[in-house]
Amino acid sequence: MNTYVVETRQLTKRYGDHAAVKNLSLSVERGEVFGFLGHNGAGKTTTIHMLTTLLKPTSGTALVCGKSVTDQSLEARRHIGYVPENVRLYDTMTARANLLFFARLSGVENPDRRIDETLDFLECRDLAPRLVGSFSKGLRQRIGLAQAILHRPDVLFLDEPTSGLDPMGIKTLRDLIVRLNREFGTTIFMNTHLISEISRTCTSIGVLNQGELVFRDTIEKVTERYGSESSLEELYLSVTPVQAKGAA
């Protein structure tokens, strides 16, 4: 069986004349924690949207667990967990009711037990009876993560998972991601701006610049070659020349 969980060839998404993602050929192996870096507007979210079957590519192909995201999108979805940036659930329902709905939609058998197991894993069983609308951003992120792993996906896509979280929330989330990867063997595909996150969480990185992949390597090789975290930042800046316009 193919060891690649994510495999794209010449993947391209155009909006009119503007190519948000250009000829992206990228592979992520089973078990990796892949960090996808890039400036604002680099095309990271667009890439995740295509990989999670939400957006049709303009051209090129993408496979998730060997299933085409366009021609076999239903099969691909069985392997996917997705936590959008600023994930939201039904505010007027309790955490448990939300999770029950999504577990059933994913075809999880014995959903109640699975929800308990998942909440225990995320150390937030106490949230179950509470209304999601009353949650802080950190708690919402936790339940957002829960809904994405209920069906024990092979690959979990996270779009800026730490955005808006306080330092404590960031640390908790980082630990959860690492545990998820170790205990369930879940492959992680994570968009981020934060270089500090990458070095602590990821096993490999890719850098996207204006829709093009400009760097791809394992963290091991990167640290071997560049040493400390500050040099990782230098590396990032060297491969992503700042454009005068739009780069905030």
Add this chain to the structure above:
Amino acid sequence: MGNTAANAPIRLLISQSLATIARERTVALLALLFLVLVVVAAYLGWSATSTVNAIYLRSVDYMTAQGQTIPSNPVLDTSPLALLRNMATYVSLIGALAAIVVGHQLIASDRKAGTMPLLATRPMRGIDLGIAKAVALVIAIAALVTFAAVINTATFLALPEFRLDGAGWSKLAVFYGMSGLYLLVFGFLGMWFGAAAKSETVGLLIPVTVWLTLTFVLPQITSNINPVAALNPVSALADAPASAFFQVTGWALGPFSLAEAYRVISAQLLDFMPPTYVDRVAIPAAASLLIAAAGVGAIATRAVARMDMTKGDYDA
């Protein structure tokens, strides 16, 4: 079809959708208003009839004492079904608005909740979501119409002067079916633009504009019925002037003039059709409604299936 595993997500989406819109305040408010008006329509019909009947009975006593011949009871000269003619107006006004809001909220509630990306990454087809929402709408409208039917039936049973025969009951049943069909057209319009519009306001505004056009503008073009007359169940059926203009507009635009089609059907079924009424429309009114409901339903279902699922929320 018939495959329960494949239908499971659809059933789940239907119950979730119905539970969510039941919690929406605008939906609850409009549905309540509609049902209150149904009760009012029933009460007005009942009270007017009882009053006329009471006066008649007293006159009978008086006239008998005077030794005069007794005229027939005027209450029995009109069809009991005509009591409900105000229903037709309430359905096409508040009922249609309620249907638009229900259809719209079936989509808007998920868009506002920001859960579309979570739904669309589940192993189900895009069309499953469309079908689920369409079925949820049919159930919601059926519930509304059934409630109205129960109230009206209770009114008939409470009026001992009236006996509906078998034909009467079946005409009443068909009237509710047609009312449901008419409301579905607007519900599907709400659903369609709830899915297709970029903002929530525009998504509501377009169906409401269509409703205004159908209810007040088209009848004026096709049959010279002014907006105030369009509110009156009987005068809305006045004859169009016998000019060539209205002959042509009535024939050509008539099939699209759904509010008129619904009123014609109501008048036929509830026995308040003026004897002078001449139908000039190219296709039968019931066919217009059926085609419209099926057509708009298909478009709305497709619009939901093809929505942009990447967006958690409406555009800021």
